């Protein structure tokens with residue numbers, strides 16, 4: 001498991017409680033020491049106690065990966081390149097890689113799976129993504145949750161599902177890796193925009209229209225990039241969009257709401273101790289769309305507010321006219 005945040009902590013809980021041995025890379029020495037002595041991650045989901053006969057925290061990423069059958073990437077997208085670049089180019093050879101990251105590599109506007117495949121010379125069939133409407137906080141509380149594992153190799157996806165299934169986690173396999181991964185990136189942009197609207201005082205009526213228009217925006221974008229048939233009403237797509245747009249645990253929505261209420265981007269980021277992936281996703285998707293030229297009013301509005309310092313109130317007035 002690579003990553004020390006909430007999602008890495010939640011996935012380590014699920015996998016280790018199901019009997020897997022989990023070597024776990026965390027960046028901070030103090031966090032590793034704390035885990036080894038108290039069995040708890042001090043920073044994220046700190047109520048979860050780990051069984052240290054099955055969970056092995058370490059700051060040595062090469063050592064963690066060395067004997068692993070599966071490698072799960074759960075570092076925020078903004079830092080995944082930095083983390084993976086610590087590894088030798090052959091370090092992931094012969095392993096099965098699952099990305100649990102819902103974001104793109106900043107500056108490269110590349111999906112995490114595409115970057116990993118290129119960096120480690122992997123074949124597409126050895127990678128998968130974890131998606132679905134699932135917040136780490138609810139995993140910690142063992143609330144009923146659903147995950148979708150997307151991989152062009154559906155057998156590999158199904159093997160990972162078997163490692164995840166338990167009393168409160170249902171998991172199923174799907175073949176649409178690109179569609180699921182892009183949708184997971186885009187739903188964060190939508191949640192962030194819902195937050196901006198909420199922060200400005202728009203209500204539930206407006207948010208419902210925003211989210212329905214978002215489904216159409218995602219459909220157009222996915223069709224332009226990867227026009228395979230897919231059912232966007234499935235929980236890996238629509239479910240994930242809904243939970244991120246509406247949940248109290250959605251940090252993208254919280255971040256957007258702070259911006260809508262007048263915080264600068266910097267001060268909103270400083271105040272949250274967590275990463276709002278949508279901030280980076282907006283830039284990647286907006287830049288990718290410069291070539292694709294898909295009509296994307298919601299992504300454009302978020303971009304103008306976050307990167308061109310257009311006042312949220314002005315941008316939402318413009319967006320309002322474009323929604324149906």
Ligand SMILES: NC(=O)c1ccc[n+]([C@@H]2O[C@H](COP(=O)([O-])OP(=O)(O)OC[C@H]3O[C@@H](n4cnc5c(N)ncnc54)[C@H](O)[C@@H]3O)[C@@H](O)[C@H]2O)c1
Nearest residue numbers: 004005006007008074075076077079101102135136274275
């Ligand atoms: N939290 C969830 O419920 C959830 C659910 C599904 C997917 N995800 C995805 O999982 C990924 C990880 O998110 P999270 O929620 O665990 O993050 P988080 O905000 O909970 O944790 C942030 C982590 O990033 C680390 N970090 C900060 N600066 C770093 C750096 N320079 N280099 C390396 N690491 C650094 C921090 O130490 C911390 O471990 C994201 O792509 C997110 O979209 C999260």
